[in-house]
Amino acid sequence: MTDTKKPGRPRNFDPKEALQTAINVFWEKGYEGASVKDLTTAMGINSPSLYAAFGDKHELFLKAIELYSSGDGCAPLVAFETEPDIRLAVRAFLETAIDYATQHESGARGCFLSSCLTNAGTVEGVEALLSRAIQETDAHLAARFDAEKTAGNLPGDFPSMERARLMFDLRQGFVFRARAGLDRQTMLDELDHRVQMVVS
Amino acid sequence: MTDTKKPGRPRNFDPKEALQTAINVFWEKGYEGASVKDLTTAMGINSPSLYAAFGDKHELFLKAIELYSSGDGCAPLVAFETEPDIRLAVRAFLETAIDYATQHESGARGCFLSSCLTNAGTVEGVEALLSRAIQETDAHLAARFDAEKTAGNLPGDFPSMERARLMFDLRQGFVFRARAGLDRQTMLDELDHRVQMVVS
DNA sequence: CACATTGTGTAACGATTGTTATACAACTCG
DNA sequence: CGAGTTGTATAACAATCGTTACACAATGTG
Numbered sequence: 001m002t003d004t005k006k007p008g009r010p011r012n013f014d015p016k017e018a019l020q021t022a023i024n025v026f027w028e029k030g031y032e033g034a035s036v037k038d039l040t041t042a043m044g045i046n047s048p049s050l051y052a053a054f055g056d057k058h059e060l061f062l063k064a065i066e067l068y069s070s071g072d073g074c075a076p077l078v079a080f081e082t083e084p085d086i087r088l089a090v091r092a093f094l095e096t097a098i099d100y101a102t103q104h105e106s107g108a109r110g111c112f113l114s115s116c117l118t119n120a121g122t123v124e125g126v127e128a129l130l131s132r133a134i135q136e137t138d139a140h141l142a143a144r145f146d147a148e149k150t151a152g153n154l155p156g157d158f159p160s161m162e163r164a165r166l167m168f169d170l171r172q173g174f175v176f177r178a179r180a181g182l183d184r185q186t187m188l189d190e191l192d193h194r195v196q197m198v199v200s
Numbered sequence: 201m202t203d204t205k206k207p208g209r210p211r212n213f214d215p216k217e218a219l220q221t222a223i224n225v226f227w228e229k230g231y232e233g234a235s236v237k238d239l240t241t242a243m244g245i246n247s248p249s250l251y252a253a254f255g256d257k258h259e260l261f262l263k264a265i266e267l268y269s270s271g272d273g274c275a276p277l278v279a280f281e282t283e284p285d286i287r288l289a290v291r292a293f294l295e296t297a298i299d300y301a302t303q304h305e306s307g308a309r310g311c312f313l314s315s316c317l318t319n320a321g322t323v324e325g326v327e328a329l330l331s332r333a334i335q336e337t338d339a340h341l342a343a344r345f346d347a348e349k350t351a352g353n354l355p356g357d358f359p360s361m362e363r364a365r366l367m368f369d370l371r372q373g374f375v376f377r378a379r380a381g382l383d384r385q386t387m388l389d390e391l392d393h394r395v396q397m398v399v400s
Numbered sequence: 401c402a403c404a405t406t407g408t409g410t411a412a413c414g415a416t417t418g419t420t421a422t423a424c425a426a427c428t429c430g
Numbered sequence: 431c432g433a434g435t436t437g438t439a440t441a442a443c444a445a446t447c448g449t450t451a452c453a454c455a456a457t458g459t460g
Binding site for chain 1: 315321331365372374376394
């Protein structure tokens with residue numbers, strides 16, 4: 001190790017990248033489980049920098065939720081939007097959820113929001129953010145269904161919002177099972193069965 | 201207040217009742233979020249009694265999970281078993297889940313297991329317990345479906361295990377939404393739609 | 401009644417928590 | 431090339447964490 005840490009100001013750190021790292025730590029250890037030391041070590045910075053950039057552990061947590069829910073943090077959503085065919089899109093959504101949730105080692109591990117659920121009642125502001133994130137996702141998915149209806153790819157009486165909520169909950173179920181360590185293949189085997197439920 | 205706490209050994213406490221109280225505290229605040237002081241205060245005992253009876257905060261947590269998952273802790277499951285008609289039973293299962301998850305004030309608040317999800321990766325032994333609890337519940341629900349098949353109340357090609365897992369995940373979805381503070385009526389409106397999915 | 405046992409309440413332990421004051425190194429600008 | 435700004439590293443802060451030693455009150459047995 002020749003690169004000994006020297007004091008001073010060698011380089012500025014990227015706040016967004018650091019926040020992404022904070023998401024991973026929070027997701028793995030939870031809000032109270034993740035100590036400031038855990039966070040700063042993973043982010044590669046010291047505590048004063050963290051407090052200067054994000055204000056607080058609490059604020060950092062809320063900003064982590066915001067970044068994740070309002071953006072590219074959610075891989076299944078991206079997969080759903082990318083795939084043109086609606087049926088394949090639904091499948092990609094659920095399949096990506098399983099992939100992310102079961103690949104624990106690779107750093108990206110499932111849905112961060114479900115890990116924040118525990119703190120919804122105790123940590124101020126979390127419940128509101130989660131509620132908003134869910135509703136936005138529901139609306140997002142439903143909008144795609146509506147567009148497919150007008151395009152003629154789905155029947156005219158297709159209940160967009162109900163199916164959107166269903167799809168979200170099915171994903172949540174997979175994430176839950178994956179987090180508990182259940183078998184990946186078993187979930188993949190049920191994929192077609194569940195895709196069928198969403199798109200009639 | 202005339203009943204001033206006097207030292208000594210006035211009365212023994214009920215370990216099972218205390219454990220039930222511990223479940224509520226853990227469920228509300230999470231594993232790391234619930235301090236030993238929070239626990240002992242709610243249980244009405246002092247820390248030495250807790251350590252003598254349960255050994256450890258960690259062991260207490262595991263025993264809380266065991267009590268909840270292997271018993272009457274799960275109200276939706278009880279409702280499902282009580283109702284004779286299979287279709288009404290499925291409905292009761294989901295409806296009870298919504299009721300429990302949305303009645304935050306009354307002390308009984310939703311599914312304790314989903315709040316333990318966060319600690320599955322960090323707290324030793326939690327993942328194994330959760331995995332077992334889920335699989336047991338799946339098998340439990342599927343057994344009922346199988347019995348209804350032989351009784352002629354469900355078609356012969358009814359996929360019991362797949363529907364059991366689906367039902368479990370649908371419940372999980374409701375609990376998730378309720379914990380995030382979403383509207384109760386919206387979930388109740390979708391009830392029939394989802395019951396239909398489970399029982400064809 | 402006296403003794404051993406059992407479990408409680410008080411209080412303290414070291415360790416770690418989140419947070420911040422202080423000192424200094426590096427870059428920017430004149 | 432020197433002064434000012436910016437942000438880092440070190441170290442310490444009070445508070446709280448999980449855990450346990452100690453002393454004493456209440457019960458069961460002789």
